[in-house]
Amino acid sequence: MGHLALELLPGPEGLEDDEAQEVIATAALIGSDAAMEVIRRFRHHPATGARYQLARSWQAFDTERYMEEIIRQLDPATFLPVVDAAGLRALKALGGRPCIEVAGPFTSRELLDSLHPRQITHLALTENDEIGSLDFLTEFPALRSLMLVDCPGVGSLAPLAGMPLTTLTVTDRDRVGMPCPDGLHLLKHLRHLNLQVPLPPTGLRALPADAPLTSLILGHPVEAGFSALRHWQQLSALQLRSLTGAFTDGAWDTLAHLPGLEDFSFGLAAGETALRIPTGLRLPQVTTLSAINTAHGPLAELSHSVAAALPAFPALRKLRLYGLTGGTIALPPLTGLPELREVFLSYLRSEPAPELPPHIELTRFPRPRT
Incomplete structure (x- = not known):
């Protein structure tokens, strides 16, 4: 049956990027030698999603062959996932990769012995209860990006202070309530910071005031230190996924005084039903606005929040709505936005169908199939 299915698999020519993925x-699910030949056809595919799938399919095939024929051919910027000791051994034999995601309870010694530390530029550690100290990362001199996902033992980021780290993500995906590690203020080279954990009591004041931050993503409510945003005049992208009533008029005014802010995203925290935004607020520097249904609330509330926000962003060129749950939404009136060119809906359908002028492009994800 699998052989027959393989004969029907097309591409890569003539496929959309999501179809290639x-x-x-599908070939990885079959996992045979014939499936490997299908995989080989896609090893130079330029789409990020296809490369992502190639990197995550190696366990379905002979490890040595897959590493040599597929992984070695992938763009070095593609993350290679490792989930067990066999994967670490295969990675070591391959000679390493610059972008690695390691999932599971590996010790720092196991990582140092297997990862070719001097060549790693991007490292993601996921679901790791073993690592408590990040001291071992000083052996990774080229490390520029670090992602910590469900690593509850990490209590301090201080060991990273002397490193040229420009990107940091800390996430409590399955460990709700995991605190933010101490020492954020010491990371003076950060340009991109993504915190999906609760901020310390000092709020934004816990962040490095002298870091050249250009993008900041905060997944939990911000309840203190709003004025600290003024430290990052070069901030171009800001995502506040869980706004509450504690985000005051003064906080909104702080956003208005960030001259480089081009991309702003917001969502409401659980229990919040309406966006509170000051009357008369204007952020003409923002050209991309995203609204995220963070709390998976009724989509009518998302629509109302967007309608409340739009007057504050008169120069929008891109409007993006992320439903997260799927369903239908009524787009608010988009009049008064003469620069608007793109409307993007993720896991949403607009009903009734919007009557958009021809110069505005409507895109949906997932892509509608005909």
Whole structure:
């Protein structure tokens, strides 16, 4: 049956990027030598999703062959996932990769012995209860990006202070309530910071005031230190996924005084039903606005929040709505936005169908299939 299915798999020519990713995933489910030949056809595919799927399919095939014929050919910027000791051994034999995601309870010694530390530029550690100190990362001199996902033992970021780290993500995906590690203020080279954990009591004042931050993503409510945003005049992208009533008029005014802010995203925290935004507020520097249904609330509330926000962003060129749950939404009136060119809906359908002028492009994700 699998052999017959493989004969029906097309591409890569003539496929959309998402279709290429699905073909790779299907071949990996079959996992035979013939499926490997299908995989080989896609190893130079330029789409990020296809490369992502190639990197995550290696366990379905002979490890040595897959590493040599597929992984070695992938763009070095593609993350390679490792979930067990066999994967670490295969990675070591391959000679390493610059972008690695390691999931599971590996010790720092196991990582140092297997990862070719001097060549790693991007490292993601996921679901790791073993690592308590990040001291071992000083052996990674080229490390520029670090992601910590469900690593509850990490209590301090201080060991990273002397490193040229420019990107940091800390997430409590499955460990709700995991605190933010101490020492954020010491990371003076950060340009991109993504915190999906509660901020310390000092709020934004816990962040490095002298870091050249250009993008900041905060997944939990911000309840203190709003004025600290003024430290980052070069901030171009800001995402506040869980706004509450504690985000005051003064906080909004702080946003208005960030001259480089081009991309702003917001969502409401659980229990919040309406966006509170000051009457008369204007952020003409923002050209991309995203609204995220963070709390998975009724989509009518998302629509109302967007309608409340739009007057504050008169120069929008891109409007993006993320439903997260799927469903229908009534787009608010988009009049008064003469620069608007793109409307993007993720896991949403607009009903009734919007009557958009021809110069505005409407895009949906997932892509509608005909």
